[in-house]
Amino acid sequence: MEKPSSLRTHSAGPLPGGSHGLTREEVATQQRNRLLVAMVEVAAEKGYVATSVADVLRRSRVSRLTFYEHFANKEACFIAAYELVTDILAERIEEAARLGGTPLERLDRVIGAYLTGLAAEPEVARVFLVEVYAAGVEVLGRRLTVQATLTAWVAELFGATTAEQRLACETVVGALVSLVTTRVLTGDLAALAALREPFVALVARLMPPENEP
Numbered sequence: 001m002e003k004p005s006s007l008r009t010h011s012a013g014p015l016p017g018g019s020h021g022l023t024r025e026e027v028a029t030q031q032r033n034r035l036l037v038a039m040v041e042v043a044a045e046k047g048y049v050a051t052s053v054a055d056v057l058r059r060s061r062v063s064r065l066t067f068y069e070h071f072a073n074k075e076a077c078f079i080a081a082y083e084l085v086t087d088i089l090a091e092r093i094e095e096a097a098r099l100g101g102t103p104l105e106r107l108d109r110v111i112g113a114y115l116t117g118l119a120a121e122p123e124v125a126r127v128f129l130v131e132v133y134a135a136g137v138e139v140l141g142r143r144l145t146v147q148a149t150l151t152a153w154v155a156e157l158f159g160a161t162t163a164e165q166r167l168a169c170e171t172v173v174g175a176l177v178s179l180v181t182t183r184v185l186t187g188d189l190a191a192l193a194a195l196r197e198p199f200v201a202l203v204a205r206l207m208p209p210e211n212e213p
Contacts, residue, residue, distance in 0.1 A: 006088060007037055007121050032070050032080075034060040039081040044123035048078060048131040079139045082132060085124045086146055092117040103157045103207070108200045111176070115192040118180065122189055129181045147173060158207050172203055 022030070038060035042051045053074050057064055071077040096113035097106060118125040132143045154160075155169040176199060183191050 007040060007085070007124055028070075031060075031062050031066050035062055035067060035070060035077060036081045036084050038062075039077050040085060040123050040127050043078065043081070043131045044126040048134040051078075053077075075136055075138070078131075078135050079142070082127060082135070082139050082142065085128045086142075088121070088124060089114065089117050089128065097153070104200060104204055106157060107154070107203060108196070111200060112196050115180070115196055118184065119189045119192045122184075122187075125184045125189060129177070129184050147177060168206055172206065175199075 035056060038056045039051070042055045042059050046055065051074070053064070053067060056074075056077065057067060067077070071080065092113040093110050096109040099106065099109060101109075118128070132139055151166075151170045151173045154173060155166050158165075158169065160166050160169050176195075179195055179199070180192060183189065183195075
């Protein structure tokens with residue numbers, strides 16, 4: 001089984017000098033990826049508001065001209081970087097969700113993949129859960145869409161059909177996000193793993209037994 005992608009797998013490092021044999025499209029892709037990784041790293045360190053385009057250029061070692069060939073401004077770069085970290089986490093979650101088992105077993109694996117992915121990459125966690133709230137309405141809307149997608153998956157998993165059941169699913173997802181965000185905000189990523197077992201036990205008590213196979 002291939003290892004899931006990470007922030008580092010998207011950073012190819014500086015292009016080699018001289019004749020490197022890459023196509024123009026490959027060069028452009030590498031440059032864009034380095035800009036995105038740099039944005040994630042700097043925003044996680046300094047905060048989105050304090051991050052400047054110049055900070056991203058220094059970290060990525062990409063020219064200002066190249067930056068503006070890819071992005072209209074800092075916000076556009078951050079939105080693309082947010083989509084990157086979302087894809088990284090989604091890959092881990094989707095792999096866990098594909099495996100069989102009872103609804104609770106599948107939920108347990110998904111939560112484990114989510115918590116493990118965040119703990120493994122602090123920059124991803126910070127951008128995904130904290131700095132997104134400082135980056136404007138557009139990217140925040142995407143954040144809410146991600147949460148709504150996860151809520152819909154939980155509802156489908158447990159066969160939630162009534163308004164009350166769907167509200168329970170939304171409450172479960174919202175509570176998890178809140179608990180995780182608090183720990184990321186305080187820098188206590190080591191505590192994320194400890195959330196898994198009690199949270200799944202709580203869901204087991206909340207969800208009606210008839211939704212179990």
